[in-house]
Amino acid sequence: MTEILTITPNPAVDVSTSVDRIVPVAKLRGVGQRRDPGGGGINVARVVKRLGGNATALYPVGGLTGDLLRQLLDREGVESLTFPIAGETRQDFFVREISTGQPYRFILPGPPLAENEWQKCLAMLSALQPFPSFVVASGSLPAGVPDDFYAGVARIVKQRGAKMILDTSGQALVAAVAEGVELVKPNLREMRELVGRESSDAAEWEAAARTLVRSGKAAAVALTMGHLGAALVTSDRVLRAKPLAIAPVGAVGAGDSFLGALVYGLASGASLEHCFRQAVAAGAAALLNPGTELCRPDDIKRLAEQVVLSTAI
Template identity: 65%
Template sequence: MSDIVTITPNPAVDVSTTVEKIVPVAKLRGTTQQRDPGGGGINVARVIARLGGDVTALYPVGGPTGLLLKQLVEKEGVASHTWATAEDTREDFFVQERVSGQPYRFILPGPTLTEAEWQAGLALLAAQDPFPRFVVGSGSLPRGVPADFYARVATLARSHGAQFVLDTSGPALAAAVAGGVDLIKPSLHEMQELVGGALPDATAWEKAAHALVASGKAGAVALTMGHLGALLVTRHRVLRAQPLTMVPVNAVGAGDSFLGALVAKLAAGELLDEAFRFAVAAGAAALLRTGTALSDPADVSRLLADVRLETA
């Protein structure tokens, strides 16, 4: 069994293309075509596998889209354990406009899972033998799945002595941290939602992260803030990273790439500073790729030297 298991309750096949200009009514003919496996946990697993980590992705599949998703995941060298849903797995659409360089993201709602179906996901995780050392929950929850789904995953991971890492938002994030998780990776917007107020500056960001750690709700907080950089707070350490100087091609997948690299390095036994440095480089590397291609290890290695950390 893998050292790391990711669970993705609402996966997707991501379809991406490029058009010259987006206008109404007219047929917009794509100049490229790409299909990638998607959904937060699947993306995290893709990055972990590229970096040489031992990972298995757990996710539901339904209909022809679900079969295609499984093929795409396994094509990337990621082992899959799946469970079935009656409704089809969703597709998402990403369009890059050439004239402006702007990406347009169309996220579809996906299937509604029955109680038996989402319970099957928890049962599949519980059945992993031997149980992984790291469990990563990532992405939105599909319709029909209760807000405390990830909280249940956290409890299950804790009962097996595994570390639980979470990247989600809204009620699902709030429900999970209420019971305690080992690490969360919110964006600045998600962090503001979680604490229920604006976080206008670096002092406020760090104070909010410290409060979550001190309360026992999170063992560590990895806060990703796009052009403002990233922050990692534990009970004893604060690591700050400034954004790298670069011209981004696209912002899709930066957070998943960051988290995948962070977990891969922690699972490999790297010290926190080096794992965080690697994560920052991976998040930046994703900005250089089109569609939902995520970060490339060669880009990560090249950018690693440019990452500068401040500690407190």
Template identity: 45%
Template sequence: MKPIVTLTLNPTVDKSTTADHIIPDQKLRCAPPKFEPGGGGINVSRALKRLGAASIAVFPVGGPTGTLLRELLEQEQIQQQPIETESRTRENFIVVDASSGQQYRFGMPGTPLSPQEQQQVLITLKSLAEVPEFLVISGSLPPGVEPEFLMKIVRAAKSMGIKVVADTSGPALHQILQEGVYLAKPNVGELSKMAGVDELDSEAVAQAAHQLVQEGKCTIVVTSLGPQGACVVSQDLVDHVPAPAVKKRSTVGAGDSMVAGLVYGLATGLSVRETVRLGVACGTAATMNPGTELFRKEDVDKLYHWLLQQTLPAAAA
């Protein structure tokens, strides 16, 4: 299998800690902080690693936080192609109030990317040692990056024969789909926005996704529905996959885990029906772990086989 390339334009170092009680005005004593690499594509790379797949994470980095981000990824043995930036990489802050178990997540503004740095991102993608089969573009856009930049990336990738998997939102998602991608993974809210409506029931989800396929915006649309699982639509397929019932601890990272499962399934030659079940298994397995932790491979395997047996017996046989 060729390595999968992930692109994270707005990466972060996530610093997380715990405090006994979060109260105003007083000094709060916190537990020693944990530092983790973050940002859509970077999380997809970390989740792919857990599935046993190699990936190359492409992302801009700068300053001391950028150095830390690179070290953290090195520790996790994730291959990387960083692009140096003048501004320092952002650091997000997550704190859990131990008395209530509630988690507070503070997101900092992203690191601006100059036009030259954006150009460098494009050059990096065009000059990868090996042309990948899949490029996963995931996460938000940092300041200074217009959604049109994503179109340039998609155009370049497609001209190299690369299949693009997109997981982003708002104007970035709208714009990327104008260029047309292989697979998009909106959640139901993101799909509703694109369809210009407040809410979509399950039949309307399939219809809205089908319209994206008809318009040539995606070959496959996987709409994630949180605890309701996912709906996959392609030219000749509509399939709803329920999420297995599990003890939910934290949904952080569920979307990125699902994207990793989807691209892994496609890259290893699973059918689209099997692939979406693997995606749901990864997403749901991620909800079984507390905090920012991704999934455990054993949980994914169990949930995937359960889903095959319950909803696709022929494939499980």
């Protein structure tokens, strides 16, 4: 077992292409096609692998699409730990309009999981020997999975003395944070769900993250704020980064790339400053690629030199 385990209850095969213009009724003939493994935790594991680390991805597989998902991860050298489900693993579709450069994202619902299926996931996690040092729970929950599923993951992780890192939304986010996690990575919408209010600027969002840390529900908050930049908040300091000046090509994978680089750095024992710098660079690097390609190590290295950090106590 590797030091990093990712859990993705609602994985997908992401299909991407480009068309000249998106118009109704007409046949829109794609220019090329690409298939990538998808889903929050799976993407985090892919980024860890690209950066030179190893991560095991735990996820359900169903039907021919599930078989394809596992094959795609095998090609990237990501170790899979899977359990079968009755439904067919979902596919998502991403189309870039060449004439405007605009990306379009079509996210399909995942297959529902029966109680014995999602319970199997928790049982597999609980039985791992040796247990990973970091467990990353990321992505949406499919139908049939209770809102407190990630909270159950958090309980197991704490019982085994490991660190839980969370990236999800809605009631699943609220329930898991109430249980307590090592690090949570919300965007502004998700932070709003956690604290129940709107903030007007980065300073107010950072203050909300500080309150969350002081409550003991999370040891750290990695807050991504779009045009406001990003912040990493712990009990004794706030690291801030302004957004990088890039020309986005894609619209997929920035958050997963950010988290993958951050977890890889933490598992490697790097300083918080280094981890945060690499994460900001990885999030921006993902937007330089079309479709579902995620970040590239060369782009991360180049962009990391442009990340300007500031610190507040």
